[in-house]
Amino acid sequence: MTAPLPAVGESPESLVRHLAEAGRAAQRVLARLDSPAKARALHAAAAALREAEAAILAANVRDVAAGEARGLSGAMLDRLRLDAGRLAGIADAVDQVADLADPVGAVIDESTRPNGMTLARVRVPIGLIGIVYESRPNVTADAAALCLRSGNAALLRGGSEAVHSNRAIHAALVLGLEAEGIPAAAIQLVPTQDREVVGAMLTAAGLIDMIVPRGGKSLVARVQADARVPVLAHLDGICHTYIHAAAAPDKAAAIALNAKMRRTGICGAMETLLLDAQFPASQAVVAGLLDAGCELRGDARACALDARIVPAAANDWDTEYLDAILSVAVVDGIDAALDHIARHSSHHTDAIVTEDAATAERFLTEVDSAIVMHNASTQFADGGEFGLGAEIGIATGRLHARGPVALEGLTTYKWQVRGSGQTRP
């Protein structure tokens, strides 16, 4: 069972149908495998990645050279570039996913009815997951491993910049999987870079069960706008930290600095700081950020805290900078903070710093975001930091899975009913 090649002149819809049907057939094989069999297959795939090092790095050299010729930015070339160390990291990550606990078959809950029937909700794979991503070739292995560990088939569509790298990584993965008896169509790479195939994937309801976009905001926005298949994603990470009047000044300064400046380009980075008007150490908090090289854009009361703060424009409160820039507002108490967050949060991660337990609990209860934090840096918003072992993404939608999503979020459940001849009265 191998992935079909596109026929000459085949339409994008027809190609996606053929790929999806092959993937779904392979998924039925995966669904029957026990946990050790899936782990063995992933360890074999990791070993195959290491054995294919020369081929993968050679393919990557072609992609990087083409990217340089096309004038890709330094940041894009860095995301694209592999070396022996990075490839070893990719293989190690596949080994780590192989060793994660398998959620499939776990019993969520059980009950016995008065008539003696037993009911159990049991975790099962979702089915066929479509992954649409950009220039990071590591996604090819990461996403494939998470899908396979949870019994799902994957249909991968990577960016054109990484086409040779992705093909080489995919070929190695499949070699390892097939050696352990897994059908090649369990992990398929779309065999063309035709952009219309992405559109056909997004509308393949009934064929693809879920789409996970991995990449920048424009990719996610396009996927969310066009998809008829459910999408697991976040568009923005407009994360807030609210320093309450009863915050410990040292904690507040350290958390604010870390939440913004540890890495400014990740989705869990703070983008807006809310300082309570009654918090006595706001000047020290903003000075710490300014001294670290962060540009601060404030409302009128924030600007009064430090001459280096520039006035914020109205759209600053809705902007994900992903850079050393921060909007800062002074608010009057928890109600004003909750109101600001309700209006401007992207429902990703929002935090409060306070020593007042009741106010903290109110914040954790009332802020309607996937992740709410007390006295911690928003930069912890990450599947690894949450102990999930990995993540396929962070979701800000309201259904199915929210926040960091790893193996459990790649499963659904079925009801198993065991009777002894019961009929319904």
Added chain:
Amino acid sequence: MTAPLPAVGESPESLVRHLAEAGRAAQRVLARLDSPAKARALHAAAAALREAEAAILAANVRDVAAGEARGLSGAMLDRLRLDAGRLAGIADAVDQVADLADPVGAVIDESTRPNGMTLARVRVPIGLIGIVYESRPNVTADAAALCLRSGNAALLRGGSEAVHSNRAIHAALVLGLEAEGIPAAAIQLVPTQDREVVGAMLTAAGLIDMIVPRGGKSLVARVQADARVPVLAHLDGICHTYIHAAAAPDKAAAIALNAKMRRTGICGAMETLLLDAQFPASQAVVAGLLDAGCELRGDARACALDARIVPAAANDWDTEYLDAILSVAVVDGIDAALDHIARHSSHHTDAIVTEDAATAERFLTEVDSAIVMHNASTQFADGGEFGLGAEIGIATGRLHARGPVALEGLTTYKWQVRGSGQTRP
């Protein structure tokens, strides 16, 4: 806070936006209520329904008279008609939902990270639920009660046939809720029967969090085709019962008869019977169904079992009869049964009858349906029968909630992180 009236000439999109914004604001109030407060409000709503009996029944008389004048079928008029007993049943059902355990605030799981942060996944309401339904006025109260018990606001859009009944029921509900301090916009009834408003609801992503269609197949198909908001529904209930070679003949006959004939019009009714070629008592099973007045449409081998069985056409295997009609095939063993079900099931409910435990477990594991059963009638596919106390619907989608959906399926979760000043290294 009351539901806005549509301005003259207001577009459907603008009306839905205004209704949704009012509903979302009211939902933030609901999200802060504790379980007893929500229960009190629903008991007050149930009492208000009883007090408004005269007004509701008078409104219903108008709807039924209009329906008769329009020539509605007897079945439709029966779904529409209320009397004192049916209305009492509607009020009782609201009281019962009030007494169900509140899922909001339940902790799904907790962990402590090595750095001392604690993580808890806590159930929260989904937000604003849109309910699109047809001629049954009881849905107005049922759906509203389930949404409110789980902390969600509801935007109800009932069928034109029941418009006066729905308005009277809605007015009584809101009177009861407001007496307990719940904002009226927590449960809104769309104040116009303009069909374009349904389209605007289905595409109101970001304003309405989930749509639940309640009605016939054409309604569900339209909602699934047009919606950009996630939909909780099932389109078909093409439920199978497979009688394995090792089935106990008496159980097989009783389960088959009950699964088809107890009520033929419900989604959990069996539509296809698969008889193993090695099962020795197939003639008795089909005779029981035929004697009970069921039309049987069989493949060639099934037709040979009884002269009263007529030949099935190809599309019979994909037809939900919702009537005293059944398609019957003879299959060679569990693999052929699994293959037939994989090709024709609507993934609602499928059952096996056998005394062989290993074969039963294989069926329960490999059949990819929301509900899989061993030695029980598919007619048990129901939230009440599953001990959920009620149901907002049965879902055959793969994400979020599957099978009978009650209060838990109307919640999502957030991650609450409690720290003591942690910053990410």
